[in-house]
Amino acid sequence: MKIGFIGLGNMGAPMALNLLKAGHQLSVFDLSEAAVASLVEAGAERADSPQAIAGGGAELIVTMLPAAPHVKSVYLGDEGLIACSRPDVMLIDCSTIDPYSAREVAAAAASHGNPMLDAPVSGGTGGAAAGTLTFMVGGSAEHFQQAQPVLAAMGKNIVHCGDSGNGQVAKVANNMLLGISMIGVSEAMALGVSLGMDPKTLAGIINTSSGRCWSADTYNPFPGVMDNVPASRGYSGGFGSDLMLKDLGLATEAAKLARQPVLLGALAQQIYQGFSLQGNGGLDFSAIIKQYTRES
Amino acid sequence: MKIGFIGLGNMGAPMALNLLKAGHQLSVFDLSEAAVASLVEAGAERADSPQAIAGGGAELIVTMLPAAPHVKSVYLGDEGLIACSRPDVMLIDCSTIDPYSAREVAAAAASHGNPMLDAPVSGGTGGAAAGTLTFMVGGSAEHFQQAQPVLAAMGKNIVHCGDSGNGQVAKVANNMLLGISMIGVSEAMALGVSLGMDPKTLAGIINTSSGRCWSADTYNPFPGVMDNVPASRGYSGGFGSDLMLKDLGLATEAAKLARQPVLLGALAQQIYQGFSLQGNGGLDFSAIIKQYTRES
Amino acid sequence: MKIGFIGLGNMGAPMALNLLKAGHQLSVFDLSEAAVASLVEAGAERADSPQAIAGGGAELIVTMLPAAPHVKSVYLGDEGLIACSRPDVMLIDCSTIDPYSAREVAAAAASHGNPMLDAPVSGGTGGAAAGTLTFMVGGSAEHFQQAQPVLAAMGKNIVHCGDSGNGQVAKVANNMLLGISMIGVSEAMALGVSLGMDPKTLAGIINTSSGRCWSADTYNPFPGVMDNVPASRGYSGGFGSDLMLKDLGLATEAAKLARQPVLLGALAQQIYQGFSLQGNGGLDFSAIIKQYTRES
Amino acid sequence: MKIGFIGLGNMGAPMALNLLKAGHQLSVFDLSEAAVASLVEAGAERADSPQAIAGGGAELIVTMLPAAPHVKSVYLGDEGLIACSRPDVMLIDCSTIDPYSAREVAAAAASHGNPMLDAPVSGGTGGAAAGTLTFMVGGSAEHFQQAQPVLAAMGKNIVHCGDSGNGQVAKVANNMLLGISMIGVSEAMALGVSLGMDPKTLAGIINTSSGRCWSADTYNPFPGVMDNVPASRGYSGGFGSDLMLKDLGLATEAAKLARQPVLLGALAQQIYQGFSLQGNGGLDFSAIIKQYTRES
Known part of the structure; x- marks a missing residue:
């Protein structure tokens, strides 16, 4: 052809x-x-x-x-x-x-x-x-x-x-949810570890419970929990934070035109925007967990 | 014994x-x-x-x-x-x-x-x-x-x-993530449908993509997408919104004591609190999607 | 001329x-x-x-x-x-x-x-x-x-x-702050009253303290606190909620292009969007306090 | 006596x-x-x-x-x-x-x-x-x-x-509004300046418009806009960020007990918690604007 x-x-x-x-x-x-x-x-x-x-x-x-x-x-x-x-x-x-x-x-x-x-x-x-x-x-x-x-x-x-257009709808809806999930997993992992839990044990429980999601069981943002994910190689490679920021921007823009509220989606966009402002836009999007952990 | x-x-x-x-x-x-x-x-x-x-x-x-x-x-x-x-x-x-x-x-x-x-x-x-x-x-x-x-x-x-205490840590961390995920799925499903997608098609795509999570593939909040979930029986039964609100309150309280930020977790708590104020605390927690859909 | x-x-x-x-x-x-x-x-x-x-x-x-x-x-x-x-x-x-x-x-x-x-x-x-x-x-x-x-x-x-453009910058910056302030005053007034305070007394204290702002001292959203404001005539007249929603949309759009985070601004936009979804877009923007009060 | x-x-x-x-x-x-x-x-x-x-x-x-x-x-x-x-x-x-x-x-x-x-x-x-x-x-x-x-x-x-208790109610309600306002002013000032406005000109407009508030006209967080405020002396002195964080925690705790939603109040608390996690809890609370500006 x-x-x-x-x-x-x-x-x-x-x-x-x-x-x-x-x-x-x-x-x-x-x-x-x-x-x-x-x-x-x-x-x-x-x-x-x-x-x-x-x-x-x-x-x-x-x-x-x-x-x-x-x-x-x-x-x-x-x-x-x-x-x-x-x-x-x-x-x-x-x-x-x-x-x-x-x-x-x-x-x-x-x-x-x-x-x-x-x-x-x-x-x-x-x-x-x-x-x-x-x-x-x-x-x-x-x-x-x-x-x-x-x-x-x-x-x-x-x-x-x-x-027509529904390919884009599916993508922005899925990726908005992905951004929310990744931040949610970051908050849950960082909270649990700061309260004294072992990160692998916590991930294991979440992954067999109702908190289970792709961001936790396939792409966990906590360093050392999984091999072969960006979190275990300094957040290099993967799907860049600024690309996630772009997709969240598309989602909130589409929501505005559809007159549809997206409270967590909009907040997720702003959290990634703040992360980018600090110079982290080139890191993989799972690096957002750095906003929730003390630098050692 | x-x-x-x-x-x-x-x-x-x-x-x-x-x-x-x-x-x-x-x-x-x-x-x-x-x-x-x-x-x-x-x-x-x-x-x-x-x-x-x-x-x-x-x-x-x-x-x-x-x-x-x-x-x-x-x-x-x-x-x-x-x-x-x-x-x-x-x-x-x-x-x-x-x-x-x-x-x-x-x-x-x-x-x-x-x-x-x-x-x-x-x-x-x-x-x-x-x-x-x-x-x-x-x-x-x-x-x-x-x-x-x-x-x-x-x-x-x-x-x-x-x-000691780590059983509680696991539970509050998992359930905070669950509350965030459920609202995230609600926002994504409501947005996608308002933009013209069929809810079952959208759920099917999310469930095989990076937005996949328990709240979408096992307990989808959009009416008619799954059988045998509260969304398909008027949000009766299941895990009450006020119980989710209680668990989100435990999570943010623990985060305060641990001096740990939980932006999406805290917002999820307030969204459930607003839902409860409107008299919906007795509905299953997946009913939170009602905050995002026009009543027919 | x-x-x-x-x-x-x-x-x-x-x-x-x-x-x-x-x-x-x-x-x-x-x-x-x-x-x-x-x-x-x-x-x-x-x-x-x-x-x-x-x-x-x-x-x-x-x-x-x-x-x-x-x-x-x-x-x-x-x-x-x-x-x-x-x-x-x-x-x-x-x-x-x-x-x-x-x-x-x-x-x-x-x-x-x-x-x-x-x-x-x-x-x-x-x-x-x-x-x-x-x-x-x-x-x-x-x-x-x-x-x-x-x-x-x-x-x-x-x-x-x-x-050129700075007239628009001044307007979106001011009106974003106005939207945030109005919701902030609504939350503070509704919280104080639900905790047992008289609304006029609370407004009097805020207006002579560090919470003082135009939304509290000139356009208070709590019914009965001030005469001659929309809150005292069923939220008719004034500056419509959907106009505030439009201005918050301009602010977050400008922020996106400027790569500037606006967490409260974005959340304010979504709160007004949710209010509009419920059919309240035609009410004065101070009616947002209805999201925080039990209907009597 | x-x-x-x-x-x-x-x-x-x-x-x-x-x-x-x-x-x-x-x-x-x-x-x-x-x-x-x-x-x-x-x-x-x-x-x-x-x-x-x-x-x-x-x-x-x-x-x-x-x-x-x-x-x-x-x-x-x-x-x-x-x-x-x-x-x-x-x-x-x-x-x-x-x-x-x-x-x-x-x-x-x-x-x-x-x-x-x-x-x-x-x-x-x-x-x-x-x-x-x-x-x-x-x-x-x-x-x-x-x-x-x-x-x-x-x-x-x-x-x-x-x-009894209403002294505390007045204080938590006022200070929650203060925390929201300070972040709101920080977002509006940082946005306006990043879009090209002079900070003093922008503050002058806000202070004579509907965005007017104590955090803008008496305690402006943008460096150089006002003399004799913490923003003009490296955010030393004043009211510490960790004290604002404590008061926001009291407000959201009281709101939880009163079953009252406070979306912006809760988010303000988390923003200050994130700021504190980064080691800034000892700075004046107007330093929160640092979350919104690029370090020069």
């Missing part, structure tokens, strides 16, 4: 490589020449602009961009991807953006005759490289069916979440 | 019954005559006071009381259970109280020569009746070993949490 | 009337024909579009619009007010919007040669009618000097806050 | 000195021998115990103690001040404690025939030395009248707050 790919950053580059490996023919674009060169070396064709990709015969175009303004700027307008694409070229945006923006872009695509899916991912750069990402996909069931083989070349778990 | 049992409320009565069923000889006390009569009918012996139990030859005494002031009043002082007990009678307090009070009572017991365990439970009245409670036990490893057969008559999961 | 006025809502209409009263020649535009007709009856000239105002010889144009998207849509683009205005026509936007949008529009004006001020107001519809508004003005000192006589026809307190 | 004084700490010692200066005859007790010696040098009589003061003919006894457990231990029990005092000796407790404990002690005094007042102060060590404290007094109007001349020797503003 002839596929265009726009956005070759930490996530986009390995995703594009997996499409190449699956035998697809790829034309790629990124503002970074180095990123493009690396893909070209792997067998992709260079495109000089998003418009060139749209005009170059791609049957399907994937985008992976930093935030909603980039997505709108690439897709919309007289020079945008939608205007320059042949109708019926399928458009798949894998960026994580707010659901309202995703729906605005999808509506523009629909009125131009282009099937479109929002398909944000989880799984991090590791999952992107290994081709084990989870895709949360919004759009019609028919378009979801059509896109599944392509997405399956990049991920393992491809979930249809409902109509 | 000759066992004394003090406190025959919703939890204590079925626990005492399970000790009888296991073949132990029981003498019981409660301020409610009806509660005592019911146990006596089942084969227990009536005692007229805690002192009578202590003086009546019990080898082990179990207490199940509402709060720390009751525990202190029963155990401490010249007329207290400790002063009136033969040294080496084992004392097991199953009440949920703050760790500091638990340690104060355990220290008094130790100086009188009595082995003592704090052993708060989880599992609710259903678990108490079925004998499937979880016991979180604080005290020495030796005393834990001695008490295990007795506790096993009332519960399924008997966990040693470390020294 | 020949002045254009765009946006004749609850605030804009009385502001425009005051400009007429001060002897200025006015051309006006609004999407509502009724709003325009009412001003025309008072002596203004009708314009058929913002472009007509820009092209009609106005020396100065005032806008009073609901939110940032309206402001951008009116000012920017090929058909926008800036593109259609003679260079050196002064532009004054009195809308309350986020500082970043205000600066974006001011920069566009500057590059077209138009002096521009952001001048959000406080004082409500009463102050707009009486001509006693406070204007918080961002822009150069020279432009501030030039605009002052015009603003003085609509307000009493005209404050220069610094460069 | 023959007065007993128990508790000669940072506040108690200068208060006792002012009673001496006013011509009263004083017998004093403190656990610290140095504190007693200093008062004896100034003309007071040494007492060896609280009981000695009660038995020594004092017509009125003032206590100034750190927390509720000390107050209960001094007043209650067979050896307590109440049991050892002649009926009709007036007892005045100036400690800051929770209203429930104050009422418990006052009830014990009443049943022994002793008039009692709770009379916590504000004004700090400076006000204690200068005799300009504010006394918030709970108890009967008659007893308040009788005590007023004695309190007037130590303070300037003597306010009757209603029945």
Whole structure:
């Protein structure tokens, strides 16, 4: 299949490589020449602009961009991807953006005759490289069916979440809960240990009780409780605090537009913002437990 | 074994019954005559006071009381259970109280020569009746070993949490996290649904993603997502909101004494307090999602 | 002076009337024909579009619009007010919007040669009618000097806050603090009264102590403490809860862009959002105390 | 008048000195021998115990103690001040404690025939030395009248707050609001400055607008905005963060017992607890703004 790919950053580059490996023919674009060169070396064709990709015969175009303004700027307008694409070229945006923006872009695509899916991912750069990402996909069931083989070349778990924008809804709802849980686990672990408990014993009890959650049993933030998690290697690697901060910002923004209160979600965002202000935005998001422990 | 049992409320009565069923000889006390009569009918012996139990030859005494002031009043002082007990009678307090009070009572017991365990439970009245409670036990490893057969008559999961008070620490830490998680799930589910997602689809995604937690996959608060949970029967039964409020109060009180911040924990307590002020304290604690949804 | 006025809502209409009263020649535009007709009856000239105002010889144009998207849509683009205005026509936007949008529009004006001020107001519809508004003005000192006589026809307190956008900064910072203070006073009054104090006595003490603030001494939310405030007439009139919610949303949005934490500000926003969800958005913002008191 | 004084700490010692200066005859007790010696040098009589003061003919006894457990231990029990005092000796407790404990002690005094007042102060060590404290007094109007001349020797503003415990209610309600306001001002000032405003200009606008409050116009936390406040001398002196933390703890504890939600109050407590955990408890409470500013 002839596929265009726009956005070759930490996530986009390995995703594009997996499409190449699956035998697809790829034309790629990124503002970074180095990123493009690396893909070209792997067998992709260079495109000089998003418009060139749209005009170059791609049957399907994937985008992976930093935030909603980039997505709108690439897709919309007289020079945008939608205007320059042949109708019926399928458009798949894998960026994580707010659901309202995703729906605005999808509506523009629909009125131009282009099937479109929002398909944000989880799984991090590791999952992107290994081709084990989870895709949360919004759009019609028919378009979801059509896109599944392509997405399956990049991920393992491809979930249809409902109509346009619902991929983004699933992602912001899940990640808001994740941010709340991680802070909750941090408070519970730090409290229990300061009251005299052994951290491994406490984690063991929580993990078999009603406090059980992914942040405690798979990604515990207390140093030394689990091997092979960021907490056991100085909070390097993993999912950065500033990325969690971005997702919490998307959640509270979506909640504002939906006129929906999110008390813990908003407080979680502010706690991560305070952590970032102190210069910790580059640490894994489980490092938030440092806000609750005395430095030794 | 000759066992004394003090406190025959919703939890204590079925626990005492399970000790009888296991073949132990029981003498019981409660301020409610009806509660005592019911146990006596089942084969227990009536005692007229805690002192009578202590003086009546019990080898082990179990207490199940509402709060720390009751525990202190029963155990401490010249007329207290400790002063009136033969040294080496084992004392097991199953009440949920703050760790500091638990340690104060355990220290008094130790100086009188009595082995003592704090052993708060989880599992609710259903678990108490079925004998499937979880016991979180604080005290020495030796005393834990001695008490295990007795506790096993009332519960399924008997966990040693470390020294005196640590049973209470485990319980307040776990339940604080549970309260945070339940509100977090409520916010995430209500947000996702208000943004257009189907609640079962959203729960399915969360339950296989990083937002996964007991409050979402075992006790989901959104009506209709799961069968056989309080959310699907008008939030009746289960673990009452005012009991969650009590446990969050114990957690923030313990955090204050430990000089430990708990931002989400404290906010969770206040959210449940506001819910209780509106007259909802008797509903199951998953009903907190009503704070986030429009009444239809 | 020949002045254009765009946006004749609850605030804009009385502001425009005051400009007429001060002897200025006015051309006006609004999407509502009724709003325009009412001003025309008072002596203004009708314009058929913002472009007509820009092209009609106005020396100065005032806008009073609901939110940032309206402001951008009116000012920017090929058909926008800036593109259609003679260079050196002064532009004054009195809308309350986020500082970043205000600066974006001011920069566009500057590059077209138009002096521009952001001048959000406080004082409500009463102050707009009486001509006693406070204007918080961002822009150069020279432009501030030039605009002052015009603003003085609509307000009493005209404050220069610094460069472009700083009028909006002052407003969002002040109003975020106001929202926090009003909830703080509500919590303190409700707590004190539930603990047995007379509300007037408590207010008297707070107002002469370190808790003193505008929300307590000028606009007390507890019913019966002060005359002539919304709390003493069922929370009608005044500054609506949904307007406070909008301003708190602007504050947290600006904080997000500035990467600045605002824990109490974000929680205040969510508390007002919950209040609005329950159908109370139309009540005066001091009605938030209802979240803290038992209905009698 | 023959007065007993128990508790000669940072506040108690200068208060006792002012009673001496006013011509009263004083017998004093403190656990610290140095504190007693200093008062004896100034003309007071040494007492060896609280009981000695009660038995020594004092017509009125003032206590100034750190927390509720000390107050209960001094007043209650067979050896307590109440049991050892002649009926009709007036007892005045100036400690800051929770209203429930104050009422418990006052009830014990009443049943022994002793008039009692709770009379916590504000004004700090400076006000204690200068005799300009504010006394918030709970108890009967008659007893308040009788005590007023004695309190007037130590303070300037003597306010009757209603029945027993209401002095404490007024203090916890006011100080909870103060903690909220100080954090609110810190968030608003830090946000405004990070968005580009001059701090003095912003404070000037807030102080003449609806955000006006004591924390902004009398004790502004932003360095350089006001002279002669802790913010302009490295946050030394003033009212320590750990004292604010104690008062917020009293407020949330009282709220828990009154079953009253205090969302911002509880969050303020946790923010100060986090600040204290980082080692800042000894700084003035306006230093909380450091949580919101980048260290230069």
